[in-house]
Amino acid sequence: MRKTGWGKLLFALMLVLLLALAACNSESGGEESDDSGSDTGAEEEEGTEGEEDTEGEDDIYSIEDFSPGTSDEGEPIDGGTLNFGLVTDTPFEGTLNYNFYSGNFDVEIIDWFDESLLYTDENHTFTQDGPAEFEVSDDNKTFTFTIRDNVNWHDGEPLKAEDWAYAHEVIGHPDYDGVRYDSTFMNIEGMEDYHNGEADTISGIEVIDEKTLEITYIEANPSLLAGGIWSYALPKHIFEDIPVADMSASPEVRENPIGIGAYKVDSIVPGESVTMTANEDYWQGEPKLDGLTVQVVGPQTVVQALESGDVDMVHSFPADQYPDVAEELTNVEFLGITDLAYTYIGFKLGDWDEDAGEVVPNPEAKMADVELRRAMWYAVNNDEVGKQFYNGLRWNATTLIPPSHPAYHDESIEAPTYDPDMANQILDEAGYEDTDGDGMRETPEGEELVINFASMSGGDTAEPIANYYIQSWSQVGIDVQLLDGRLIEFNSFYDRLEADDPDIDIYQGAWGVASDVDPSGLWGREALFNYARYASEENDELLAEGASEASLDMEHRQEVYSEWQELMVEEVPVFPTLYRSVLVPVNNRVQGYSEAYEWEARHEVSVTQEEPETVE
Missing domain, CATH: 3.90.76.10 (Dipeptide-binding Protein; Domain 1)
Incomplete structure (x- = not known):
């Protein structure tokens, strides 16, 4: 039986109860909370919950469980066609040229006929x-x-x-x-x-x-x-x-786009599908398929389309749905890679000067104290969030350069991980104390501290994850309230961030990163997308050095960006929460396909039989 989002909502309620129990167990002293609040305790709780498979607990996966390319079992036939699905509930825009497109679905089409x-x-x-x-x-x-x-x-x-x-x-x-x-x-x-x-x-x-x-x-x-x-x-x-x-x-x-790729456009149904035929004159050699069709598939029907063979594959299958279908979709092989993306918690530290085109830090900002920000990082268990909400297909993030850039992601950097005792210690030493006995800490000056948290709506997991973070911070005495008492719609969320809404103190965001590792477009002083409004001289210097002529030497650039990642961990203008996976289900009849970033061999894709395999 297919599971639903209610399992995630139930887990959110369970987390609240577990955190409440942890608070009761730790009121007499910080050390006692080790049994209920440390990483070890979290793993023990997961193991206990995992024993109750009959109650609907999901399995835990790792991106390491997946290959970027098809396993290629069997012998390919001559010719054949492929059906590629675009998972969307709206028509694709149809601007089918690299020089003009802006929509992600358009480029998924273009990639098949141009390069x-x-x-x-x-x-x-x-x-x-x-x-x-x-x-x-x-x-x-x-x-x-x-x-x-x-x-x-x-x-x-x-x-x-x-x-x-x-x-x-x-x-x-x-x-x-x-x-x-x-x-x-x-x-x-x-x-x-x-x-x-x-x-x-x-x-x-x-x-x-x-x-x-x-x-x-x-x-x-x-x-x-x-x-x-x-x-x-x-x-x-x-x-x-x-x-x-x-x-x-x-x-x-x-209507009639052309390119230089392995396939050429034959016909278009605007917003719905594009049919292509093999480009026999392709520079790397004649494609093995006769052609393919790229077609829109609704999010609600994508699993059925895969089961029935209406589509051979779709790109970026929702990772949180994978456990629900992993066993029943026996006719497909799931490919996987690390996404060029991460989610993060950001702290509002300044404003954007439109005239100067740069960030202006505010030393009086509510979140200006780095020790408060550091404690908030220690207070959340991102590893458990990745396991419980995404079954391990999103996982604890450590730095602002994700492992999708293997030459530059520095996995040796020791970033804060879940340790509520450390969070409490940092807050105590920084002077954040509960002076009025309500269980919530006041500022070092004795003033009330209420932090407004902005988070986006979208999907079954958005609200329980936001609530989990709020509860986690509450357990170390930090009063965090969901801004306006609700999640914010996507466009409004980013409009308010960009406008530096003074009601926002912290926020949960997500970035897709470019193929170029240079992070200055997100975290530089002159970056509009630097919604934390963070700037420092050391940050300026490192970002400039990473884009300098000296950094044409790859080893030098690696050293610079390692220092930059360390700086972000030390200063905590934001902290990354989760890295992401990209999952792509591919029909068992398909061979020669890969999601590897360096893969450029669409002409080598083939099939082993005329019709797709289906779920019996």
Whole structure:
């Protein structure tokens, strides 16, 4: 029988009772709480609950249990087709070009028929294995790209250097209406003059010959090799007669898109599906499939669609639903990788100066005391949250660079883990005491301390997790109240954060991180997304050094970002709570597919039988 979200709500009530018991057991002295509040105690409680499988407790999994690629059992047939599902309850937007899209579902479609000219490795760094190769000048500012001779557009026209240059010209154009124009482009010599209408060409971009492009950047930066180069072309022979302002809505983007990928678009049902056929002229070789269909599948029916074989696979299956279907979905294999994301608790430490375009720290902010913030980190058991709410498929986070960046995530850093005794000790020593006997601590100045907590609505787990954190802080005498007494809708939540709503003291957020490890776009002084409004000179220096020419040396950059991760643990402007997994169910008949970040072999995907396997 499939489980429901009620199990999670019941667990939230159980947590409240367990915390209340822990409080009763520890009132006579901190040391006695070890049996009920330490990590060991939490594991013992989990084990006790785990014995009651008949009551509906879920199994615990690990991302290590999953492979990024299919196991490839059996022999593939010649040809065949694949059905790829987009899990959404709304139509996809249909802006089917890398240079113009903004929706995640659109790019999942585009990935099947177009691709980057530069491939990356497991550390998200550009390699020489893609449709183009490159050389770098001695000063690390000028890149010379050479496109392979056998790379062609789907209409048979060869991909030329001018197509790559043209993509830059369109994105940099004053009439461009997309979201791609950013610091990546501003770092190209002459781009801002062109963007501002002060020049007709981009001085830093030169087409050397039909297959060779040269781009000169203003600053040498290690981020250039990790996504800081725009690596997607735009067929000039198709778009050159279309006004830039009209391109994103044109039939060439929405009805008849072309690319250089393994498959080419055959037909589109707007918002619902895209059918593709094999690109026999693909530069890496003819695809093994005859074609595929990418189609929308509703969240409520995705499991049934997988069971019946209506879709062979879907991307990003909800991790908290996996235990409910792991045994019954016998016709699929679940792939898994660590997501480029984490959730976190943030502390409001300042404001955003719109005119200056930077963070202004407020030393009088309610959460300005680092010891209060540190104690709040020790007070929560993120490991148990990951187990109980996500069955281990989200897990305790330690630093603000997730393990999805293996070269830079420093697992040796000792971040606070659940230890309510340590939280109490820190608070006691910092002068936070219960002076009026109500069980809640006052400030060192003897004033009432009530902390307003903003958290988003969404899914069965959102409210019980927020309540768990509130109860955990209560158990160490910190009075945290849910802002407005309820969870906040997604858009309103971020609108209030960005506007520095003075009623928000702390918040629970989540970030997807870029392929480039540079965290300055989230936590720099000039980052609008730095919603904690944290800034310090040491933070400025480390972030600047991590993006400096010296950090072109990977070992140096690793050292810098290790120091930065340590600084964030020490200063606690925010603390990460959970890292995430990405789970992808794939029908047993599918071979050659992978979720690995460096995988670029869609032409190798095949099937072992004409029809998908189904659940009997």
